[in-house]
Amino acid sequence: MLAKLFKFYGGVKPPSNKTLSNQQPIRPAPLPSRLVVPLHQSIGGTPRPLVQAGDPVLKGQKIGEADGWISAAVHAPTSGTVVEVAMHVRPHVSGLESLCVVIEPDGKDEWIAHGPADRAAMSPADICQFLQEHGIVGLGGAGFPTHGKLKATPGVPMAELIINAAECEPYITCDDLLMRERADDIVRGTAVFRDMLQPTRVIIGIEDNKPEAIAAMQKAVEAQGEAFAVVPVPTLYPAGGAKQLIRVLTGKEVPGAMRSTADMGVQVFNVGTAYAAWRAIGHGEPLISRIVTLTGNVRSAGNVEALIGTPMDELLKLAEPNPDTDGIIMGGPMMGFLVPNEHAPIVKTSNCLIAHSERLFPPKAPEMPCIRCGACARACPHELQPFELYWHARAKDFGKTQQYHIFDCIECGCCSFVCPSRIPLVQYFRFAKSEIWAREKEKKAADEAKQRFEFKQFREEREKAEKAEKLAKAAAAQAAKKAAEAAAASDAPATEQPAEAAADPAEAAKKAAIAAAMARAKAQREAAQPKNTDELTPEQAKAMAEIEARRQQAGIVPEPADALPATTEAKPE
Amino acid sequence: MDILLAIAIMALGAVVLGAALGFASIKFKVEGDPLVEKIDAILPQTQCGQCGYPGCKPYAEAIAKGEADINLCPPGGMEGVQRLADLLGREVKPLEAEEKPKQVAIIDENTCIGCTLCIQACPVDAIVGAAKQMHTIIAQQCTGCELCLPPCPVECIHMEVIPETLENWKWKYPVVAIQPVATRPSAEEAA
Amino acid sequence: MSHYLFILVGAVLVNNVVLVKILGLCPFMGVSKKLETAYGMGAATTFVLTVATGSSYIIDHFLLIPFGLEYLRTLSFIVTIAAIVQLTEMVIAKTSPTLQQTLGIYLPLITTNCAVLGVPLINVASGYNFVESLLFGAGSAVGFSGVLILFAAIRERIEGADVPRYFRGSAIAMVTAGLMALAFMGFAGLDKYQ
Numbered sequence: 001m002l003a004k005l006f007k008f009y010g011g012v013k014p015p016s017n018k019t020l021s022n023q024q025p026i027r028p029a030p031l032p033s034r035l036v037v038p039l040h041q042s043i044g045g046t047p048r049p050l051v052q053a054g055d056p057v058l059k060g061q062k063i064g065e066a067d068g069w070i071s072a073a074v075h076a077p078t079s080g081t082v083v084e085v086a087m088h089v090r091p092h093v094s095g096l097e098s099l100c101v102v103i104e105p106d107g108k109d110e111w112i113a114h115g116p117a118d119r120a121a122m123s124p125a126d127i128c129q130f131l132q133e134h135g136i137v138g139l140g141g142a143g144f145p146t147h148g149k150l151k152a153t154p155g156v157p158m159a160e161l162i163i164n165a166a167e168c169e170p171y172i173t174c175d176d177l178l179m180r181e182r183a184d185d186i187v188r189g190t191a192v193f194r195d196m197l198q199p200t201r202v203i204i205g206i207e208d209n210k211p212e213a214i215a216a217m218q219k220a221v222e223a224q225g226e227a228f229a230v231v232p233v234p235t236l237y238p239a240g241g242a243k244q245l246i247r248v249l250t251g252k253e254v255p256g257a258m259r260s261t262a263d264m265g266v267q268v269f270n271v272g273t274a275y276a277a278w279r280a281i282g283h284g285e286p287l288i289s290r291i292v293t294l295t296g297n298v299r300s301a302g303n304v305e306a307l308i309g310t311p312m313d314e315l316l317k318l319a320e321p322n323p324d325t326d327g328i329i330m331g332g333p334m335m336g337f338l339v340p341n342e343h344a345p346i347v348k349t350s351n352c353l354i355a356h357s358e359r360l361f362p363p364k365a366p367e368m369p370c371i372r373c374g375a376c377a378r379a380c381p382h383e384l385q386p387f388e389l390y391w392h393a394r395a396k397d398f399g400k401t402q403q404y405h406i407f408d409c410i411e412c413g414c415c416s417f418v419c420p421s422r423i424p425l426v427q428y429f430r431f432a433k434s435e436i437w438a439r440e441k442e443k444k445a446a447d448e449a450k451q452r453f454e455f456k457q458f459r460e461e462r463e464k465a466e467k468a469e470k471l472a473k474a475a476a477a478q479a480a481k482k483a484a485e486a487a488a489a490s491d492a493p494a495t496e497q498p499a500e501a502a503a504d505p506a507e508a509a510k511k512a513a514i515a516a517a518m519a520r521a522k523a524q525r526e527a528a529q530p531k532n533t534d535e536l537t538p539e540q541a542k543a544m545a546e547i548e549a550r551r552q553q554a555g556i557v558p559e560p561a562d563a564l565p566a567t568t569e570a571k572p573e
Numbered sequence: 574m575d576i577l578l579a580i581a582i583m584a585l586g587a588v589v590l591g592a593a594l595g596f597a598s599i600k601f602k603v604e605g606d607p608l609v610e611k612i613d614a615i616l617p618q619t620q621c622g623q624c625g626y627p628g629c630k631p632y633a634e635a636i637a638k639g640e641a642d643i644n645l646c647p648p649g650g651m652e653g654v655q656r657l658a659d660l661l662g663r664e665v666k667p668l669e670a671e672e673k674p675k676q677v678a679i680i681d682e683n684t685c686i687g688c689t690l691c692i693q694a695c696p697v698d699a700i701v702g703a704a705k706q707m708h709t710i711i712a713q714q715c716t717g718c719e720l721c722l723p724p725c726p727v728e729c730i731h732m733e734v735i736p737e738t739l740e741n742w743k744w745k746y747p748v749v750a751i752q753p754v755a756t757r758p759s760a761e762e763a764a
Numbered sequence: 765m766s767h768y769l770f771i772l773v774g775a776v777l778v779n780n781v782v783l784v785k786i787l788g789l790c791p792f793m794g795v796s797k798k799l800e801t802a803y804g805m806g807a808a809t810t811f812v813l814t815v816a817t818g819s820s821y822i823i824d825h826f827l828l829i830p831f832g833l834e835y836l837r838t839l840s841f842i843v844t845i846a847a848i849v850q851l852t853e854m855v856i857a858k859t860s861p862t863l864q865q866t867l868g869i870y871l872p873l874i875t876t877n878c879a880v881l882g883v884p885l886i887n888v889a890s891g892y893n894f895v896e897s898l899l900f901g902a903g904s905a906v907g908f909s910g911v912l913i914l915f916a917a918i919r920e921r922i923e924g925a926d927v928p929r930y931f932r933g934s935a936i937a938m939v940t941a942g943l944m945a946l947a948f949m950g951f952a953g954l955d956k957y958q
Binding site: 092093094096396427435438445447448452456 | 616617698
């Protein structure tokens with residue numbers, strides 16, 4: 001099928017080094033000695049642990065419950081015993097820890113009862129829920145929960161569904177091998193997405209340096225009689241970026257500020273996500289393993305199907321790293337990072353482990369000053385001006401970096417790659433971005449604190465006023481009592497009473513004024529205090545009446561409303 | 574004679590201009606001071622009173638009036654001073670007090686006697702509890718102002734520095750460390 | 765007509781108030797840290813300088829010269845300019861809060877700006893008529909604003925540059941201003957074609 005292709009601006013052509021690892025079929029990785037499954041594996045909330053130390057778990061058993069809509073469940077990758085639920089190091093640049101479930105495999109690899117979803121009986125919302133329950137997240141890198149993307153923006157017809165199989169980063173071949181060997185399941189998964197989104201076209205974009213994968217996919221699409229277009233796209237980094245691939249395949253340019261491409265009627269899924277979705281829908285298997293490329297400074301590079309939670313160093317041993325290996329890069333050489341702790345586990349988004357050595361990745365020569373040659377601006381696929389961004393990020397002038405659209409940067413690394421002065425541009429941009437986010441958070445916290453402070457002051461004022469009023473009320477009651485006593489004392493000469501009242505008209509007027517003020521304040525309070533007893537169904541009213549009657553019997557008389565403090569704050573004793 | 578004329582003319586000018594200014598100041602009087610709002614927006618809103626004013630707003634007012642210096646706010650840090658200096662066109666001064674990392678108050682629940690004194694001291698209502706019941710601090714709302722420390726009769730409140738987690742972790746400023754080339758981080762990390 | 769053009773170009777470039785006449789250096793150094801503030805200052809100065817030149821011409825011609833009081837120029841100019849600036853500020857504060865936000869804080873600064881006094885004095889000394897005076901005032905002001913904005917843009921860049929520690933801040937700003945002044949010397953060559 002011939003399709004008109006478009007071009008995106010910039011891009012670079014780093015040496016791809018893919019033949020290192022795409023010569024062998026996918027191997028299953030043996031069970032590791034211990035699995036450390038981080039609960040937080042996708043964008044969104046941290047799933048709540050469902051197991052505790054000592055619990056036996058089965059393969060595929062849910063161990064973390066999704067926390068909110070943008071979050072996905074986490075499952076036990078194999079059967080065994082939970083050793084602990086504790087903080088362990090995460091595969092993250094910071095080397096910080098997060099809550100993980102540590103499982104000791106029992107070697108039986110025993111599945112929990114599972115089965116395919118009955119799609120005919122399921123509504124789209126049910127399927128979304130099903131995918132969330134099965135922990136399906138985007139396997140391309142960001143790890144966005146898949147079910148969150150399976151809904152068209154209201155009012156925007158879904159034009160294209162794109163399956164992203166470009167795999168533009170050097171060294172990585174996990175999607176390539178997945179397509180060569182498991183094309184049928186990918187096509188079935190794509191069909192699930194197609195049924196959910198109802199797009200006019202389905203395009204599978206594959207970089208043209210993977211002819212075997214293209215052929216396999218075409219065969220699978222034909223075999224299943226689907227109308228998906230398998231389109232080879234020119235090899236150019238970063239053609240696998242969602243916005244770049246959309247541009248190449250459809251000619252549509254996604255505005256930088258747009259959060260979801262669904263607003264433009266395009267949705268993109270990674271090829272691995274389509275496969276994982278079918279394993280869940282068609283077989284009931286949650287996402288507990290993924291294909292990981294092991295490459296770099298190793299003797300037998302290749303792809304393995306590894307369980308989520310396998311420690312990286314243990315997994316890399318399968319590829320027999322050379323003795324001079326001195327680190328592991330997770331992800332590709334362009335966007336990946338050197339993991340600070342090699343015991344960190346494989347997570348759902350770990351697509352590649354590269355054994356690092358100085359021979360393979362010679363240390364960069366020292367950074368030189370920016371000469372404003374503009375090479376970075378020519379390479380930037382988002383048409384930004386990295387040299388300007390760099391200058392302002394370096395001077396910590398974050399307002400200016402935002403003027404130059406720093407948040408459009410996808411951190412693809414093209415600018416750093418081409419920089420003749422070897423400036424780590426992306427590091428500066430990441431620094432600026434996280435600094436801006438932190439500031440925004442701080443600002444929000446400050447605003448909230450201000451609001452709370454102002455409310456407290458307001459409340460204190462109000463309480464003071466209320467107290468004064470209560471005092472006035474008590475004084476008035478006292479005065480009334482006195483007056484009554486006086487009246488009782490002088491009851492005998494009844495004729496004198498009007499004279500007495502007349503004798504003190506000033507006090508009477510004062511009392512009347514106080515009473516009026518009290519009535520006003522009471523009315524105001526009642527108007528201000530929301531009542532949950534205003535709109536009641538007859539049943540609720542009846543139930544309330546019954547409760548009231550019981551209370552009366554038990555001698556509990558509800559306090560009058562105005563005696564309650566206006567807020568929930570405790571009063572000092 | 575000349576000098577008298579000169580004096581007369583200058584006096585006349587002074588009277589005319591003075592009258593015009595006086596009239597304008599009455600006619601074009603503006604209420605409120607937008608500057609206070611701007612200053613208040615820069616302050617960190619911890620309401621801690623470390624500046625010597627009861628809250629951030631009073632301090633902002635004092636700065637706007639020129640009564641207070643701009644370097645009295647430790648939670649705002651040097652950065653806050655810098656931004657105030659930019660706004661007001663004043664010289665940047667070093668902070669009066671020491672800059673502290675962000676903290677949060679923690680109540681030792683075993684020692685708390687439920688006196689509610691800290692609840693009243695908290696400027697942002699970040700402490701919950703009732704009389705003779707244990708109190709606790711809503712860490713999210715706590716501004717780390719330390720105002721609850723002095724009223725506590727049993728000293729059960731202490732400050733803890735907020736630890737670095739994955740949520741608040743930030744990318745560091747790229748520093749080119751001068752090291753022997755052999756142990757430098759690789760090209761990949763930089764990319 | 766070309767006569768007016770010469771006055772204007774001369775005031776903007778050849779006899780630039782800041783870089784050639786070396787007047788008004790305090791705002792040039794003080795309000796040039798950020799481009800935004802430079803814009804505000806430039807706009808405020810342009811306004812004040814034009815008005816000040818015009819009004820001082822009127823004072824000079826209808827009050828001082830008829831009574832032979834030229835020796836009171838400096839004094840009366842200062843008073844007039846200060847009063848006008850104050851008046852303008854009050855009116856702006858009341859009528860246009862947005863303009864007040866951009867110009868407001870700079871107006872009082874301008875009152876005591878030596879360029880604002882210097883330009884009217886140079887103006888009366890040059891013997892221009894009223895229209896020429898206004899042009900000269902406006903030209904000088906444009907020159908001032910232009911140089912201020914250029915300088916602020918350069919200083920923003922310098923913030924990110926690797927300036928040797930002892931040169932940071934005012935020192936490098938002075939060096940930059942000096943280089944700019946040298947560059948503006950080049951405009952002196954325009955004189956030939958006058």
